[in-house]
Amino acid sequence: MNAERRTPNAEQLITTARLGNFCVRRSFAAMRPIAILALLALAVAAPAADELKLVSSLPRSGGLRALTQSLVNGIRMAIDDAGGKVELGGKTYVIAYEDWDDASPARGGNWDPNVEKTNALKAVNDPTIIAYLGTFNSGAAKMSMPILNQAGLAMISSANTSPTLTKPGTGDADEPARYRPSGQVNYFRVVPADDIQGAAAAAWAKDLGATKLFIIHDKEAYGESLARAVKSNAERLGLTVAGFEGIDVNAANFRPLATKAKASGAEVVFFGGTVDTKGAQIAKDLHAAGVKAKLILPDGCFTESLITAAGREALEGRVFITFGGVPADQLVGAGKVFAEKYRARFGLEPESYAAYGYEAAAVVLDALRRSGTPDRAGLLNALRATKDFDGLLGRWSFDANGDTTLTTVSGNVVRDGKFAFAKILGR
Numbered sequence: 308m309n310a311e312r313r314t315p316n317a318e319q320l321i322t323t324a325r326l327g328n329f330c331v332r333r334s335f336a337a338m339r340p341i342a343i344l345a346l347l348a349l350a351v352a353a354p355a356a357d358e359l360k361l362v363s364s365l366p367r368s369g370g371l372r373a374l375t376q377s378l379v380n381g382i383r384m385a386i387d388d389a390g391g392k393v394e395l396g397g398k399t400y401v402i403a404y405e406d407w408d409d410a411s412p413a414r415g416g417n418w419d420p421n422v423e424k425t426n427a428l429k430a431v432n433d434p435t436i437i438a439y440l441g442t443f444n445s446g447a448a449k450m451s452m453p454i455l456n457q458a459g460l461a462m463i464s465s466a467n468t469s470p471t472l473t474k475p476g477t478g479d480a481d482e483p484a485r486y487r488p489s490g491q492v493n494y495f496r497v498v499p500a501d502d503i504q505g506a507a508a509a510a511w512a513k514d515l516g517a518t519k520l521f522i523i524h525d526k527e528a529y530g531e532s533l534a535r536a537v538k539s540n541a542e543r544l545g546l547t548v549a550g551f552e553g554i555d556v557n558a559a560n561f562r563p564l565a566t567k568a569k570a571s572g573a574e575v576v577f578f579g580g581t582v583d584t585k586g587a588q589i590a591k592d593l594h595a596a597g598v599k600a601k602l603i604l605p606d607g608c609f610t611e612s613l614i615t616a617a618g619r620e621a622l623e624g625r626v627f628i629t630f631g632g633v634p635a636d637q638l639v640g641a642g643k644v645f646a647e648k649y650r651a652r653f654g655l656e657p658e659s660y661a662a663y664g665y666e667a668a669a670v671v672l673d674a675l676r677r678s679g680t681p682d683r684a685g686l687l688n689a690l691r692a693t694k695d696f697d698g699l700l701g702r703w704s705f706d707a708n709g710d711t712t713l714t715t716v717s718g719n720v721v722r723d724g725k726f727a728f729a730k731i732l733g734r
Contacts, residue, residue: 369416381664505536
């Protein structure tokens with residue numbers, strides 16, 4: 308509701324309630340109380356005219372907040388760069404954005420299945436919402452994907468990497484079909500999946516001189532899927548997998564597991580998980596136990612909160628981080644311009660997923676323009692047809708499964724208390 312207020316006096320109060328494209332002004336003295344309440348209720352319920360919404364569903368508390376804040380900043384920048392509006396069929400639509408949290412205190416600031424389902428249902432039931440930007444965690448995606456798919460609402464992730472979400476033969480027999488009850492693809496992602504990152508991590512372990520690999524994972528969709536990808540690729544490369552262990556993420560520490568990893572003789576330890584599922588604690592415990600093996604962590608740990616929580620002594624010269632893409636300081640062209648604008652606007656270095664948040668929103672707005680229509684079905688058709696999109700990350704397309712055609716994975720380290728780019732993996 309847009310309200311216009313004037314200073315009241317003892318005899319009259321003036322209210323203005325905007326209803327659609329006209330205003331109703333009445334003296335409160337001339338109206339019955341019931342009529343006043345009805346008018347105000349209508350004004351609150353009335354949506355802004357010609358508005359289309361993008362919403363995101365991400366964990367906005369806990370150890371991942373810095374990462375998701377950077378991602379949200381990227382989304383806002385993409386909308387601003389588009390002028391905050393789109394022209395469709397000769398009509399101007401304002402692009403609104405809502406930042407939703409899928410975490411809960413009950414889950415320690417981690418994503419919550421019930422919250423994620425509630426967010427998906429809320430999005431489905433708001434006809435002004437045309438795209439759902441999320442999720443961050445692959446496990447959360449499994450909660451919302453069937454709901455959004457059945458409703459024909461586009462879902463675009465900047466961070467989900469489990470191949471089971473899109474690629475047949477990488478998970479259970481009914482994956483990914485069970486996430487597509489309509490039989491149609493409505494889910495897309497702008498980041499390479501873990502079958503690509505897992506292969507790069509295993510190859511990096513071998514390049515680091517490993518003959519034995521000890522693998523730990525958090526038992527969640529993202530972490531375990533990635534750990535299994537690393538395991539299969541390591542075995543294909545001739546490495547011995549000396550251990551494959553799932554952890555209880557509620558445990559205070561993992562000292563016994565660190566002792567076990569040390570006794571295995573593995574030259575490299577890999578952890579599949581995020582900072583919120585104890586990536587930093589794993590690094591600390593391995594260091595405290597005197598484990599000389601190098602530790603490879605995935606993109607779910609590629610956030611400044613890892614350095615804060617684990618401490619530089621546990622990381623420098625010891626930890627190697629894979630990322631499905633390149634960090635902001637390695638972006639070129641439009642990506643480099645984005646990074647410069649981000650620093651100027653927020654006074655911060657963009658975290659790893661900032662450009663991917665931008666890219667997800669940008670490809671939605673591009674598809675919306677190409678569709679020429681404000682309806683969900685038109686947008687979905689345009690997203691499925693996305694080919695040779697020139698974005699911050701380069702030129703790429705969506706394949707038949709909704710996956711990006713980008714396959715670049717970078718390797719990063721910690722140096723002088725900060726992340727530093729090491730190399731492009733697989734080259």
